[in-house]
Structure formats: C-alpha cells, structure tokens
Amino acid sequence: MYHPDVDVTHRYKYASADFVKHLLSTTVIVAILTMALSAIFHEPVRPAIKINQYANQHPLEFVRVAMGDLDGKGEIADYGPPYNHGTGMVQDFVQKWIGILHPVYPREDFVLKPLQYASVINPKIKSYLNRFDKASPVQQKIWEANYNRALSHARYEGGAIILPSGSYGPVAGMMQGLLQVGQSGLMTGALDRSPADYQFDNQNSLLFLQGKPLHNAASKLELKGDQWGIIHEEDAPYPGPWWMTIVTAIYQIPFIAHASAADAMALGSGMILFLFLMFAPWIPILNRLPRYLGVHRLIWREYYKKYHAKDFTM
Amino acid sequence: MNLTVILRKKMGQLFSLDTWLPTELPEYATGFMYTLGSLTASSFVMLLLSGIVMAANGPQWWTISQIGFFVRGVHFWSVQAFFFFMVMHLLRVFFSGAWRGGRQRTWLLGTLALLIAVPTAFTGYLMRGDFYSQWNAVQAKDGLNALGLAWFNPLNAGQMYGLHVIVFPFVLGYIIAVHIAMVRIKGVVPPYPTHEELEEQGVLTTTDKKEGYHVSSGR
Ligand code: HEM
Numbered sequence: 001m002y003h004p005d006v007d008v009t010h011r012y013k014y015a016s017a018d019f020v021k022h023l024l025s026t027t028v029i030v031a032i033l034t035m036a037l038s039a040i041f042h043e044p045v046r047p048a049i050k051i052n053q054y055a056n057q058h059p060l061e062f063v064r065v066a067m068g069d070l071d072g073k074g075e076i077a078d079y080g081p082p083y084n085h086g087t088g089m090v091q092d093f094v095q096k097w098i099g100i101l102h103p104v105y106p107r108e109d110f111v112l113k114p115l116q117y118a119s120v121i122n123p124k125i126k127s128y129l130n131r132f133d134k135a136s137p138v139q140q141k142i143w144e145a146n147y148n149r150a151l152s153h154a155r156y157e158g159g160a161i162i163l164p165s166g167s168y169g170p171v172a173g174m175m176q177g178l179l180q181v182g183q184s185g186l187m188t189g190a191l192d193r194s195p196a197d198y199q200f201d202n203q204n205s206l207l208f209l210q211g212k213p214l215h216n217a218a219s220k221l222e223l224k225g226d227q228w229g230i231i232h233e234e235d236a237p238y239p240g241p242w243w244m245t246i247v248t249a250i251y252q253i254p255f256i257a258h259a260s261a262a263d264a265m266a267l268g269s270g271m272i273l274f275l276f277l278m279f280a281p282w283i284p285i286l287n288r289l290p291r292y293l294g295v296h297r298l299i300w301r302e303y304y305k306k307y308h309a310k311d312f313t314m
Numbered sequence: 315m316n317l318t319v320i321l322r323k324k325m326g327q328l329f330s331l332d333t334w335l336p337t338e339l340p341e342y343a344t345g346f347m348y349t350l351g352s353l354t355a356s357s358f359v360m361l362l363l364s365g366i367v368m369a370a371n372g373p374q375w376w377t378i379s380q381i382g383f384f385v386r387g388v389h390f391w392s393v394q395a396f397f398f399f400m401v402m403h404l405l406r407v408f409f410s411g412a413w414r415g416g417r418q419r420t421w422l423l424g425t426l427a428l429l430i431a432v433p434t435a436f437t438g439y440l441m442r443g444d445f446y447s448q449w450n451a452v453q454a455k456d457g458l459n460a461l462g463l464a465w466f467n468p469l470n471a472g473q474m475y476g477l478h479v480i481v482f483p484f485v486l487g488y489i490i491a492v493h494i495a496m497v498r499i500k501g502v503v504p505p506y507p508t509h510e511e512l513e514e515q516g517v518l519t520t521t522d523k524k525e526g527y528h529v530s531s532g533r
Contacts, residue, residue: 030353043387202470210452264460267457278425281413300506303341
C-alpha cells in the first residue's frame with residue numbers, strides 16, 4: 001500500500017535561491033559544451049547512395065533489382081500493405097487491416113514508367129515496350145524467366161549487358177535501356193514523380209534501393225538489425241541513438257530475431273517494458289523499490305548528515 | 315460549471331510567478347543531482363535555438379555552408395546531451411521515489427517526454443539526407459507497417475520534416491513545460507523519512523535496527 005504521510009519527511013527548511021541564475025548557468029554550460037563538441041568533432045556524414053552511382057558500380061546487381069520489380073518476385077513487388085497486394089512482408093493482421101496507404105506497383109512504377117519517359121529520348125526503347133505490351137502475359141513471363149536464368153551467366157562490357165544467346169524477347173533491350181536510365185542520373189527523378197507539381201516525397205527511389213543496394217552497404221558498416229544496427233552510428237566512434245539500446249537488445253533474442261513478425265514483436269515488447277516504467281508509481285512492488293535500494297541515501301547525503309547523523313549509515 | 319472560472323484557477327497557478335520564479339527552495343533540493351532536470355531543459359533550449367537557425371536557412375543549408383555544418387553539429391551534440399541528462403535525471407528521480415506524495419502525474423509526464431523524444435530524434439536522423447537517413451528510413455518502415463502505423467511514412471521526407479521541426483517539438487515542449495510547472499506546484503519530493511522519524515510518527519514500533527529506514531510493506 002502507498003502511504004503518502006509516512007513516505008515523506010516533514011522536517012526541512014527552505015533556503016533562498018536564484019532560480020533564474022540557476023537556469024541561465026545550466027544553459028550556458030550546455031551551450032559551451034555542445035559548441036565545443038561541434039567545433040572539435042563536427043558531426044559524422046556518410047554520403048547517400050545514389051541510383052546512378054549504384055548502376056555504374058554494380059550494373060548487373062542493378063538489373064537484378066529491376067528484374068525483381070518487373071517479374072513481381074522482388075521484395076517490394078511482393079511486400080503487401082501499405083504498398084500493394086503482395087504477401088511477402090505482411091507480419092500481422094493490423095498491417096492488412098490498415099490497407100494500402102502508399103500504393104506502389106514496382107512493375108509499372110519502377111520499370112515500365114521510367115522506360116516510357118526514356119522512350120521519348122530513345123525510340124529504340126519505344127519499340128521494345130510496344131513489343132512487350134502486345135505480347136500475352138504468358139509470353140511475358142517466359143521471356144522474364146529466361147532472362148532471369150541467363151543473368152547469372154551475364155557479363156558487363158563497355159556499357160552493355162552481354163548474355164548467352166536465348167529467347168528474351170524485348171526484355172533484354174528493356175533492361176539495357178533501364179540500366180542506361182539508371183546510370184544517367186535520371187532514374188531518381190523518374191521514380192519520385194508526385195501527382196502534385198512539387199516534390200517532397202522520396203518514397204519510391206528509396207524503395208527501389210532498399211533491398212540489396214542499401215543492405216550490402218549497411219552490413220559493411222554493421223548497421224543491420226542483427227548487428228545491433230539500430231544503435232550504431234554509421235561512423236564507429238560517434239555515439240548513435242543509444243537510447244534505443246533496450247529495443248535493439250530485444251531484436252537480438254533468437255526467438256524474436258527469427259520470427260516472421262520480428263519487428264512487431266520486438267517493438268511491441270519494448271513498448272510493454274516502457275509501460276512498466278511509465279506506470280511504476282502505481283505498480284505495487286516497483287513503486288517501493290527505490291526505498292529498498294537505498295540510493296536515496298547518496299542523493300540526500302548532506303541532508304541526512306545534517307539532521308540524522310546518528311541514524312545515517314552508508 | 316463556469317469554464318472560464320475553472321481555467322482562471324488552473325492558469326493562475328500554472329502561470330504564476332511563484333511557479334516559475336521561486337526565490338527559495340527546500341534545502342535538501344540542492345546540488346548536482348537536482349541540476350540534471352535543468353540541464354535536460356537547457357539542452358532542449360539549445361535544440362530549439364540551433365533548430366530554428368537551420369529551419370530558417372532551409373533543409374540543405376549545411377551541405378553548402380561552413381556555418382551550417384557547425385550549427386548542425388551543435389544540434390547533433392545537443393541531442394546527445396538532451397538524452398544523456400534526461401536518463402541521468404530519470405535515474406535520480408527513480409531512486410528518490412519522486413512519485414510519492416501525489417506526484418505520480420509528474421513522473422507520468424516525464425516518461426511521456428521520453429516517449430515523444432524518441433520519434434523526435436528519429437525524424438531528425440531522417441533529415442540528414444545521408445546514408446544514415448536512407449538506411450533508417452527503409453529499416454524503420456517494416457516495423458511501423460507491422461504495428462499499423464503506416465500512416466507515419468519515414469520514406470516521405472516532406473512528412474518527416476514537418477513532424478520533426480514543428481509537430482514533435484511542439485508536443486515535447488508543451489509536455490516539458492507542464493512537467494516543470496507540476497514539479498514546482500507540488501514542490502520537489504522530500505527525502506525518505508529515517509528510522510528515527512518513522513518511530514516518532516508511530517509507524518515503526520520495533521527498534522529492530524536491521525530494518526533501517528524501511529517501512530515493512532503493508533504498512
Ligand atoms: C524532457 C525531459 C525532461 C525535463 C526537461 C525535465 C525537467 C525537470 C526539472 C527541471 C525538474 C526539477 C527537479 C530536478 O531538476 O531534479 C524535474 C523533476 C522531475 N522529473 Fe523531470 N524532466 C524531464 C524528463 C523526465 C523523465 C523522463 C522523468 C521520469 C520518468 C521525469 C520525472 C520527474 C519527476 C518525478 C520529478 C520530480 C522530482 C522531485 O520531486 O524531486 N522527468 N524534471
């Protein structure tokens with residue numbers, strides 16, 4: 001039970017204080033501290049990964065990502081709500097229930113539309129697209145499957161993807177075209193077109209990069225979830241968001257890390273732990289714990305010394 | 315029920331000089347341990363000041379300007395200071411059992427401040443526009459989507475910017491202000507009573523010294 005009367009002492013005096021001076025001095029301390037840290041250590045910066053840079057450095061990887069978007073087997077194509085009707089990344093019923101809030105259909109949005117824009121400049125692409133559109137869905141699937149299989153034997157030479165001969169229909173030309181769009185630096189713009197005139201949203205360019213491109217870069221920096229990634233700053237000696245340590249630790253529990261609903265479980269249990277902290281004053285044993293821990297004897301050391309020297313034992 | 319009368323009463327206390335500008339404090343409430351809350355508040359002030367300078371210059375100012383880069387660094391280290399002092403402050407008030415004597419709501423508001431500070435910092439990380447932003451955005455989306463929070467779209471820089479520079483700081487600032495006002499109105503929590511005092515009050519009848527300052531549970 002909680003006893004407000006016995007839990008507080010009543011014998012204490014007031015001492016005069018200058019509250020304004022107190023607040024000004026803590027602010028000056030923090031101002032000097034943060035300005036000095038910024039002047040000496042700056043802030044870590046690691047340049048963003050750009051699509052054109054990725055397409056130039058890893059052309060075949062780029063094409064593999066694009067093929068996943070085209071044939072519907074890529075991560076985003078098969079993600080599910082809030083992006084589309086896929087099922088690959090659906091962790092629980094709430095996610096389904098919320099529905100499609102940010103529609104993304106990678107086949108159209110990531111491949112066919114950028115190619116359409118590019119076809120205005122390069123008529124060859126237009127003929128590939130026409131041929132692809134006119135073919136039956138079954139025929140399209142066959143070309144895609146053939147191309148996918150051949151990709152593992154592909155080479156990249158002098159700007160061209162060189163494949164063993166096979167029946168790829170227009171898909172080979174389309175991928176060559178998309179690679180050029182990617183390398184040109186125009187891909188980000190083609191992906192992030194908003195229905196409004198102004199552009200504030202980079203959802204689709206990030207979703208295009210989110211699989212292999214970002215994951216490979218992140219795992220080198222030990223930023224992935226199972227590498228305690230949430231709390232790592234990208235430049236090792238700098239402090240990261242260490243206040244997420246408990247949530248990050250939950251992610252490392254094998255039972256949760258390997259669950260298909262890993263994120264929902266880790267964040268959910270982090271929230272439950274936090275509720276214990278929040279409602280500590282009302283939770284029977286927890287709300288009396290500090291008294292038994294005895295750290296308060298240190299906090300109010302001077303006070304106890306002054307008035308209770310006899311009683312005061314550390 | 316006169317709403318104006320109720321509000322006058324509440325506001326009168328909330329905005330009174332006694333609440334915000336005390337000239338005397340309990341003598342036990344001095345020293346470094348009691349500075350941690352103010353250091354947290356001061357870090358928040360630094361965040362607001364550096365944030366306002368950056369917002370006034372536009373989101374990519376720091377990439378083209380030396381001063382911008384410096385101000386951004388001040389903002390970054392102020393975040394670290396803010397969380398550091400806040401956690402130290404949390405430990406101080408926890409070990410003081412500072413929710414005693416009808417101060418539970420002060421504690422609750424404090425934890426709420428911590429809770430809101432997390433997405434405030436997170437949306438800030440998304441504003442750096444570097445690899446760390448890209449990575450945090452794509453990693454966070456899965457958890458948010460799974461929790462039914464897809465409305466909060468970390469891939470939408472415009473939405474994140476608005477949340478980071480106005481919505482979260484406003485909510486956080488409001489919580490901090492009421493938190494501090496409540497500390498002042500209730501007065502900082504007095505120390506746990508000693509064995510001696512408890513005996514005087516007739517709470518402890520035994521002179522069993524092993525019990526120290528403790529009140530046996532249930533009483
Ligand atoms: C935004 C961050 C916060 C700020 C700016 C802040 C500020 C303050 C200040 C200035 C005080 C006056 C006494 C002192 O400085 O020790 C105080 C007291 C208090 N704070 Fe906070 N606080 C914050 C977060 C928290 C958190 C996270 C908790 C706990 C979960 C908390 C719980 C309390 C309690 C219970 C008191 C009363 C202490 C007493 O009566 O001795 N605060 N806070």
